[in-house]
Amino acid sequence: xxxxxxxxxxxxxxxxxxxxxxxxxxxxxxxxxxxxxxxxxxxxxxxxxxxxxxxxxxxxxxxxxxxxxxxxxxxxxxxxxxxxxxxxxxxxxxxxxxxxxxxxxxxxxxxxxxxxxxxxxxxxxxxxxxxxxxxxxxxxxxxxxxxxxxxxxxxxxxxxxxxxxxxxxxxxxxxxxxxxxxxxxxxxxxxxxxxxxxxxxx
Amino acid sequence: xxxxxxxxxxxxxxxxxxxxxxxxxxxxxxxxxxxxxxxxxxxxxxxxxxxxxxxxxxxxxxxxxxxxxxxxxxxxxxxxxxxxxxxxxxxxxxxxxxxxxxxxxxxxxxxxxxxxxxxxxxxxxxxxxxxxxxxxxxxxxxxxxxxxxxxxxxxxxxxxxxxxxxxxxxxxxxxxxxxxxxxxxxxxxxxxxxxx
Numbered sequence: 001x002x003x004x005x006x007x008x009x010x011x012x013x014x015x016x017x018x019x020x021x022x023x024x025x026x027x028x029x030x031x032x033x034x035x036x037x038x039x040x041x042x043x044x045x046x047x048x049x050x051x052x053x054x055x056x057x058x059x060x061x062x063x064x065x066x067x068x069x070x071x072x073x074x075x076x077x078x079x080x081x082x083x084x085x086x087x088x089x090x091x092x093x094x095x096x097x098x099x100x101x102x103x104x105x106x107x108x109x110x111x112x113x114x115x116x117x118x119x120x121x122x123x124x125x126x127x128x129x130x131x132x133x134x135x136x137x138x139x140x141x142x143x144x145x146x147x148x149x150x151x152x153x154x155x156x157x158x159x160x161x162x163x164x165x166x167x168x169x170x171x172x173x174x175x176x177x178x179x180x181x182x183x184x185x186x187x188x189x190x191x192x193x194x195x196x197x198x199x200x201x202x
Numbered sequence: 203x204x205x206x207x208x209x210x211x212x213x214x215x216x217x218x219x220x221x222x223x224x225x226x227x228x229x230x231x232x233x234x235x236x237x238x239x240x241x242x243x244x245x246x247x248x249x250x251x252x253x254x255x256x257x258x259x260x261x262x263x264x265x266x267x268x269x270x271x272x273x274x275x276x277x278x279x280x281x282x283x284x285x286x287x288x289x290x291x292x293x294x295x296x297x298x299x300x301x302x303x304x305x306x307x308x309x310x311x312x313x314x315x316x317x318x319x320x321x322x323x324x325x326x327x328x329x330x331x332x333x334x335x336x337x338x339x340x341x342x343x344x345x346x347x348x349x350x351x352x353x354x355x356x357x358x359x360x361x362x363x364x365x366x367x368x369x370x371x372x373x374x375x376x377x378x379x380x381x382x383x384x385x386x387x388x389x390x391x392x393x394x395x396x397x398x
Contacts, residue, residue, distance in 0.1 A: 015272065022265055030260040044260065051268045052275060132255055150217065151252040157219045176213040183248045 018055055025068050026051075028153070032072060035148045036079050038137045046082075050075040065162070069155065073163040076145045095142070095170060135185035143178035150175055203227040208238045216245045 029050065034043035053074050054061070061070055136144055145164060149155045155163065160171045208231045214220050215228045232239050 015269075018272070019265075019269055022268055026260065026265055026268070027257065030264070031257045034258045035255070040258070040260075043258070044264070047260070047264075048268055048271060052271060055272050056275075128251075129255060132251060136252075147252065151249050152255065154253075157214070157217070172214050172219070173210075175217070176210060179213055179245055179248050182252070183244050186248070186251065 014058060018058060021067050022051055025071065028068060029071055029075065032075060032148055032153060033079075035133070035136055035152055036075075036144060038133055046075060046079060049078050053078065068153075069159055069163055072149060072153070072155075073165070076149075076164055079145065080141050095173065131186060131189040132182075135182045135189070138185055139178055139181055143174050143181070146171060146174040147178040147182065151179075203231050205231075205235060205238055208232070208235070209241060212238065212242050213245050216242060216249060 026047065030043055030047045033046040033050070034040065037043050037046055050071055054071055061067070136147070139147065142164070146160055149160045149163060150157075157168050157171045157175075161168050164171070208228055211220060211224060211228050215225060218225075220228060232242055
């Protein structure tokens, strides 16, 4: 009996199982990464890094959870952590109420201004996909992850809460506010398109 | 339910994620309120648009690249890739160690552990009566009445007389029989060890 070979077989089996999982869900994972980052180079880096970390901690993976969901948990952490490392991005929580003395339903949270009336921000014609992707990229990172997991990946609130390690109430709030912002952005873009089509913009 | 509350619940309503009572309340409100209905339609449209976004494809060699990176990382940093890989690497450090010696050492350790378990946690055998137990005892054993020395916590439940059959030369079996006051049944406890 060769112990080194025996352990080598176990490691290879683990790698083979992981290889099957990578083959099965790399497209979905890449899709999520692309929607999070908005470009192929970053999407590839994010997906690779997520798979690498998943492999490092593969012995901790609980088989009761779908592998995709576990991978998204890792991916959202990598994505948010990497974003926070970059000094040019200053993260401001839109979940936390502002300290204005309100409580309960009277709490005031930070709102993002409506740029509908700002012609300087209007640009020339773009495809619907580009419009939607830009709208996604304009969202705060936690909102973006929630919306992508819910509307693109079709995860339930419970699964999103588990993936993002937050409460159901937080998921509900992030989705509500995220979609509201997305709708604003899309409406702005559609208005721009309309004005552009009528030759009112140069 | 007023418009403000409905506005906060409408996204979860569109996802079918509201509890029954709240879901019905929002449903009833939407029948009456045109403004909230518009909001609801807007949420559905947003969900539909983003749900229908095309799926970008990674380059065809993407899986190979990922698996290659995993293999490279294993070579550079084996501690990151799990218990089995770590053991594999450890054993590779001693390629000259005779394999027979490893097997023998493993069996010896296993045997010692097994014996230790036997000594510290004697097996309990439940027989129908003390007589049956005594009949089952080896004929060479000498019967003597004395206090038993057993490590078993089961002894705490046993009381009154304890009979020990012990062989003349240690190490030997000793055999205890006693009445279990709690259940009224007889328990015989066999343990490996030196008789007193």
